[in-house]
Amino acid sequence: MTAHDRPFGRCLEDFQVGDVYRHWPGKTITEYDDHLFCMITMNHHPLHTDAFFAENDSPHGRNVVVGNLVYSIVLGMSVPDVSGSCIANLEVELLQHKSPTFHGDTIYAETRVLEVVESRSKPDRGVVTVESKGYNQRGQEVCYFRRKILVWKKEALPARRRPYEDPWG
DSSP, rough: EEEOOOOSSSOGGGGGTTOOOEEEEEOOOOHHHHHHHHHHOOOOOOOHHHHHHHHHHHHSSSOOOOOOHHHHHHHHHHHTTTTTTOOOEEEEEEEESSSSOOTTTTEEEEEEEEEEEOOOOOEEEEEEEEEEEEEESSSOOOEEEEEEEEEGGGGOOOOOOOOOOOOOO
């Protein structure tokens, strides 16, 4: 018998400049998702939460999903493939909202590795620079960001522990 742990993030040695990770599955953003995110983050702009305002007084004629929700979804979609086992997110160098996202749109995401640099001061880690893009179901790019993450090398990666004995053996 073999037990398999789901991969979640990568070590420094796993990243190769130019590699692209296509995150799956996509996420359809509902009106509820958008309104809840707006309320949690105290963004009460009527463009996101007031259909009458959006239909009558906005350039799009309908509610637009708040950009930080779109960014958060694309970031979250990248975690299992990119930063799930990292030490820290160091910075977001650039964030662009390329096209509006509307209630009912489905977001898909991809991340490309731009740079991999070993730490000069700590031999157990390094910094990886990636760029992520979010697309809607029509293939329009809606979100772009570039970030740096601090990543363990393989030999330093902490073991996954569980708070219970192995039930299988």
